[in-house]
Amino acid sequence: MDTGVELSNLFNEMDTSSWIEIASVVALALILIVVSQKALSWTANRLHDRPRFLVFAVIPLTRLLILVAAAVWIVPIVIEPSLQNMVALLGAVGIAIGFALKDYVSSLVAGLVSAFELPYRPGDWVEIDGVYGEVKHVGTRTMELVTPDDTWVSIPHLKIWNEAVHNANNGGPSLQCVAHFYLQPDHDATAVSQTLSDVALTSPFLEIDKPIVVIAQERPFGTHYRVKAYPVDPRQQFRFVSDITLRGKYALQRLGAMASSAPMSVSQTSS
Amino acid sequence: MSPDSAADSNTPSWEVVPIEDFNLPADTQLNVARKKWRSLRSLFQTSQEPLETHAKAEEDLRALPTIQLENLAPPVHWGAASTALDRFLTARPDDGPESEIFFLIGQPHVDQAAILRQWASSRKVEVLEGPDPAAILSGQWNVKKDRESAHYNWVIPELERWFLRHANGLWLVRELLEQAASGEMGGGIIGCNSWAWTYLQRVWPIPNPTALALQAFDGRALARYFMVSSLTGGEKQVRFLNARTGEPLFSSSGEKTGTEEEVSRELQQLAAHCRGNVAIARQYWRKRLRTAPESEQARTYDADAASPGPSAGEDVVWLAPGIEAPVLPVETGEDLIFILHNLLLHNGLSATTLAELMPLPKTQIVSNLLRLQSMELVQSSEDIWRVSALGYPGVREFLRSHGYLVDAF
Numbered sequence: 001m002d003t004g005v006e007l008s009n010l011f012n013e014m015d016t017s018s019w020i021e022i023a024s025v026v027a028l029a030l031i032l033i034v035v036s037q038k039a040l041s042w043t044a045n046r047l048h049d050r051p052r053f054l055v056f057a058v059i060p061l062t063r064l065l066i067l068v069a070a071a072v073w074i075v076p077i078v079i080e081p082s083l084q085n086m087v088a089l090l091g092a093v094g095i096a097i098g099f100a101l102k103d104y105v106s107s108l109v110a111g112l113v114s115a116f117e118l119p120y121r122p123g124d125w126v127e128i129d130g131v132y133g134e135v136k137h138v139g140t141r142t143m144e145l146v147t148p149d150d151t152w153v154s155i156p157h158l159k160i161w162n163e164a165v166h167n168a169n170n171g172g173p174s175l176q177c178v179a180h181f182y183l184q185p186d187h188d189a190t191a192v193s194q195t196l197s198d199v200a201l202t203s204p205f206l207e208i209d210k211p212i213v214v215i216a217q218e219r220p221f222g223t224h225y226r227v228k229a230y231p232v233d234p235r236q237q238f239r240f241v242s243d244i245t246l247r248g249k250y251a252l253q254r255l256g257a258m259a260s261s262a263p264m265s266v267s268q269t270s271s
Numbered sequence: 272m273s274p275d276s277a278a279d280s281n282t283p284s285w286e287v288v289p290i291e292d293f294n295l296p297a298d299t300q301l302n303v304a305r306k307k308w309r310s311l312r313s314l315f316q317t318s319q320e321p322l323e324t325h326a327k328a329e330e331d332l333r334a335l336p337t338i339q340l341e342n343l344a345p346p347v348h349w350g351a352a353s354t355a356l357d358r359f360l361t362a363r364p365d366d367g368p369e370s371e372i373f374f375l376i377g378q379p380h381v382d383q384a385a386i387l388r389q390w391a392s393s394r395k396v397e398v399l400e401g402p403d404p405a406a407i408l409s410g411q412w413n414v415k416k417d418r419e420s421a422h423y424n425w426v427i428p429e430l431e432r433w434f435l436r437h438a439n440g441l442w443l444v445r446e447l448l449e450q451a452a453s454g455e456m457g458g459g460i461i462g463c464n465s466w467a468w469t470y471l472q473r474v475w476p477i478p479n480p481t482a483l484a485l486q487a488f489d490g491r492a493l494a495r496y497f498m499v500s501s502l503t504g505g506e507k508q509v510r511f512l513n514a515r516t517g518e519p520l521f522s523s524s525g526e527k528t529g530t531e532e533e534v535s536r537e538l539q540q541l542a543a544h545c546r547g548n549v550a551i552a553r554q555y556w557r558k559r560l561r562t563a564p565e566s567e568q569a570r571t572y573d574a575d576a577a578s579p580g581p582s583a584g585e586d587v588v589w590l591a592p593g594i595e596a597p598v599l600p601v602e603t604g605e606d607l608i609f610i611l612h613n614l615l616l617h618n619g620l621s622a623t624t625l626a627e628l629m630p631l632p633k634t635q636i637v638s639n640l641l642r643l644q645s646m647e648l649v650q651s652s653e654d655i656w657r658v659s660a661l662g663y664p665g666v667r668e669f670l671r672s673h674g675y676l677v678d679a680f
Binding site for chain 2: 046048049173195198199201202204205207208209232233236239242243246247248250251254
């Protein structure tokens, strides 16, 4: 009973003007968040190269700043922000969260952390928990990405606590792509390597100041070549890989290098 | 008097310099701010900025007849540049190896091939022309070997014709550059488009190349060039007036009618916009020249007594305040970007060859070329498509801002 009385004493007396002020601040914060997110996203999508990613990186930080400003405004209206009051309030809130809203609040806190640590930003290409795609929106509780199959996936921020976040371009325009070629072992490896390098070098998608690497590896079924190169824009990655693959196949055919048939699995071999 | 000889009689505007000494003309602060504003405006697609108040309203002025334009701004004769190249090579100490190779790098629309052909003709050295694109792709070409070892005994006017941006299109230029750089071919001069030059640095990095270029034309050099050019065809002398201020720019008689500062401000902006490229500046200049009806001209001079009126036998030509240069929309698709980039890298291509280089069918490429032509960004001549002179500054800026490889000039 005493605890209830003490808890109720934490709060200031709320009159109508206080409620109106709180409602106004919340409404203003929501409007600012929506407008700033849309305006910054729209602007970023009209930019290219590094400026695009710089603007994208500002989006979650802007929202965080607006939320903090709104909280700083509202909290003194609701309670007297003394140390004693805050400890009592946070203790009560902590018990409620611990039992009922653990994951929800964990995502909110992870969202705050992600705004500073930047494991992903809008425009990044990430893989989390087996889902790969372009980050379209970093919200308060979740981030949303679009897979290459045009599926929107919403992932709670709490994944960053215990899942690996694979970020392919890490807030910049450089994203390495890999095209694979499987050849029968009997071929001129030097010529193949040079040809595959030229295939990448002549692609219109290529970011030419980034290195092109051709890696060859012997496998039981033949030789596995990997061509690693960077497109001008990360959004071109699939078209870039397709371009290298198609033109690479044509160039290798002209060279007389035969493609290897699909490697048989162990079960297929035994049967 | 030809423009070349006239130019030679003044301080020479044509100068061949090592590319390290190539200086882009500086832009005025006002124009830099204007460009930034235009760039921002294009990003947000707002309406056109309000027109400035001009001494001569645009609607009162008319485009010049073609024949008068040809007289006032005739095609660039590259003979003076060829002479400048010869001057540079002659002045150079003759202590290098006999198999030394020089590269002459030309910006788009600067015809380095014509310069080298004229130079080769005057020095009677052999000109090595590039093969057909089909011959490059099929591998049916041999680079000549065992040339006589002597200074400049051959010229390759267009290195961009020796390669294609195709997996089978680089072998020939590599072979050629390898033979040239190793001294097997003897001494010679290789002309190369500036975009191809930048690309080829990644294909076959040439160790310590001696690369030359025409020095950029700044505002003063452009004024001198346009003044001398206007002397060639017309019987009458011409007075050039700025339609924005009403002030004289210069007279074809060579008399300085405007202050140095006024001449340079207007033309300095043009030189900076065209990156010192005289051929592109000439196209902008032609596009901006206007005339007024005779009655209008008389009234203008009556109203402005301080400005000396045209004497008998003198024409007045107005320089319009500026033209809306063709630009690419912000949301231009990558198909159009690839076409423009390939055209610049090869200094012009046919639609058939473009189809070999791009991941697009020929029908789509032709459709896109026609679309770009309607936007005045490309032009076709004898089945070869090129980025237009008026469109080039905008296209270059667009490619640069989108992270594509651009030339260094």
